[in-house]
Amino acid sequence: MKRTLLLVESNTTGTGRLFARQARELGFEPVLAAADPSRYPYAAEDGVRVVVCDTADACAVLASDIGEPAGVTSSSEYFIPVAARIAAKLDLPGPDPDAVTECRNKAHQRAVLGAPCTVATSVEAAVAAAVEFPVVLKPAEGSGSVGVLRCETPASVAAQAAALLSVTHNERGLPVPPRVLVEPYANGPEYSVELFGDVVVAVVRKHLGPSPFFVEVGHDVPASLPPADETALIDTARAAVTALGLGFGAAHVEIRLTPSGPRLMEVNPRPAGGMIPELVRAATGVDLVAAQVAAVLGLPPDLRSTRRACASLRFLTATATSVLSAGDAVTKASTVPGVAEARLYRADGTVVRSARDYRDRAGHVLAVADRPRGARAAAVAGLDRLRAALVPEGATR
Numbered sequence: 001m002k003r004t005l006l007l008v009e010s011n012t013t014g015t016g017r018l019f020a021r022q023a024r025e026l027g028f029e030p031v032l033a034a035a036d037p038s039r040y041p042y043a044a045e046d047g048v049r050v051v052v053c054d055t056a057d058a059c060a061v062l063a064s065d066i067g068e069p070a071g072v073t074s075s076s077e078y079f080i081p082v083a084a085r086i087a088a089k090l091d092l093p094g095p096d097p098d099a100v101t102e103c104r105n106k107a108h109q110r111a112v113l114g115a116p117c118t119v120a121t122s123v124e125a126a127v128a129a130a131v132e133f134p135v136v137l138k139p140a141e142g143s144g145s146v147g148v149l150r151c152e153t154p155a156s157v158a159a160q161a162a163a164l165l166s167v168t169h170n171e172r173g174l175p176v177p178p179r180v181l182v183e184p185y186a187n188g189p190e191y192s193v194e195l196f197g198d199v200v201v202a203v204v205r206k207h208l209g210p211s212p213f214f215v216e217v218g219h220d221v222p223a224s225l226p227p228a229d230e231t232a233l234i235d236t237a238r239a240a241v242t243a244l245g246l247g248f249g250a251a252h253v254e255i256r257l258t259p260s261g262p263r264l265m266e267v268n269p270r271p272a273g274g275m276i277p278e279l280v281r282a283a284t285g286v287d288l289v290a291a292q293v294a295a296v297l298g299l300p301p302d303l304r305s306t307r308r309a310c311a312s313l314r315f316l317t318a319t320a321t322s323v324l325s326a327g328d329a330v331t332k333a334s335t336v337p338g339v340a341e342a343r344l345y346r347a348d349g350t351v352v353r354s355a356r357d358y359r360d361r362a363g364h365v366l367a368v369a370d371r372p373r374g375a376r377a378a379a380v381a382g383l384d385r386l387r388a389a390l391v392p393e394g395a396t397r
Contacts, residue, residue: 004029005297006069008076008083009055009172010040015075015277015289017042022293028070033061035173056174058085071297075289077104077143078172080270093298099245100269106181107140112243115264118182126161127154129182136214139164140179144273144358146171150185150212157182171359188258190265191223193237194272194280195251196291199303200234202280204272206254209317215355216274218314218379221283224372229257236262244269249295250288252276275313275364282340282368283311310372312379316344316363317355322390324350324362329389333365338378341366342386352390362390 005023007030010016020030020042030048034040037050053064061082072087072094074080081101087094102108110117118129119140126137130151137160138148147164151157164180190206203225207218223230237253244267252272254265270292271277277288285306294301324346333342344363346352352362365386367378 003027003070004031004067005293006061006066006072006083006086007032008061008072008074008086009034009079010075011273012039015271015273016040017046018277018289019073019075019293020046020048022287022290023297025290026293026297026299028297031066031069033064033066055079055082058082058089061086062089071293073292073296075270076172077268077270077273078170078174080104087296093248093296095248095269096245103244103246103267103269104141105177106138106142106266107179109244109267110181110183113240113264113267116184120161120180120182121165121178123158123161123165126180126182127157130154130157132184134185136181136183136185137161137164138181138183139167140177140181142170142176145214145216146357146359148214148357150214152212156212186256186258186263186265188256188263190254190256191225191233192272192276193233193253193255194276194288195237195241195253196249196288196301196303197247198238200237201286201288201303202284203230203233204276204279207314209355210319213356215317215357215360216315217317217355217361218312219274219276219279220310220312220372220376221279222310222372232262233257236264237267240264240267249301250292274315274358275366279311279313279366282366283307283309309368310370310375311340311366311368312372312375313364313366314379314383315361316365316383316386316390317361318352318390320354321393322352323393324348324352324389325391326389329386330363332388333382333386336365336367336378336382336385338367338369338374339365339382340368342382344386344389351393 023030054060074083084097120126192204194201203223205220205223209215209217250271252268291301365382369375
């Protein structure tokens with residue numbers, strides 16, 4: 001029987017498919033445990049065997065037809081704790097199950113790291129916690145900026161708190177605790193530090209969409225920071241990972257560089273989403289997905305940098321409700337010098353709302369150049385051409 005890598009759910013696009021493909025490149029057959037296989041068109045397209053089971057329950061997954069996996073993981077933040085528990089039960093490599101479970105709780109993160117935060121379980125408590133504006137409200141457990149909002153008034157705090165507290169299950173059908181985090185707004189540019197164990201693989205500059213939302217609309221590698229600032233970000237990231245008891249495989253640490261120094265946003269015990277692994281690979285040659293898959297299979301990860309390039313990615317998002325109509329937008333974006341990839345994520349006729357979180361990204365452009373300015377310019381130029389695929393609702397082309 002061929003050795004297998006068990007994927008407990010995954011991202012529905014992007015890195016989810018990459019995890020399965022990487023397993024095959026290493027000589028292992030991917031097996032996807034999923035509660036709803038229809039979420040994963042790539043599984044049928046790539047011939048990935050799917051086992052239908054209750055993926056919120058490690059024992060239910062273990063009792064299903066998963067065979068004898070050589071490794072267990074997930075590319076979905078929601079299911080990393082379950083995957084870690086399964087790996088531990090099977091005596092396979094993986095992160096500490098308790099550490100990654102606790103890390104999913106943002107209130108726990110902030111308590112351990114001493115970050116400013118108030119946990120509210122009622123609308124009244126959330127309003128009382130907002131003593132100086134602006135503040136940021138977010139769910140205690142979440143991903144991809146879903147439900148995260150900058151609030152400028154008590155009324156907006158009350159409305160957002162009520163909306164968050166009314167949610168009983170997330171987009172994956174998992175129960176969510178009735179808690180809201182109220183945090184002071186951190187002013188300054190945002191970065192992420194991509195760690196693998198204690199190795200710094202990359203520091204990434206993040207670009208966010210318009211307030212009051214926090215949609216990531218672009219990334220740059222390298223971040224092109226003064227050395228002292230980069231060192232401060234790296235030190236902050238390493239200290240956070242250590243304090244949270246992490247250290248196995250990849251960690252994606254988000255930090256804002258405020259006038260008073262780095263302020264930690266959150267720590268994610270997984271490779272980054274948002275196409276950051278592909279961006280890092282284009283700039284450095286280090287494949288974070290390959291390294292993570294190797295680690296959970298007990299193989300040595302290859303973290304050697306094989307190139308020094310500059311890479312920028314920009315996401316296609318709508319500023320008003322639009323309808324996707326690809327036309328020749330991808331072809332035109334791809335012809336921009338320096339553009340390595342241009343993609344749309346959805347079929348013609350799909351309605352795309354004004355961006356509020358990661359689910360509203362409709363495509364991307366990835367550009368590579370010798371210098372940061374060249375990569376950024378190529379990505380922006382490619383995005384301008386890709387934007388022709390978004391037709392304002394009610395308009396005709």
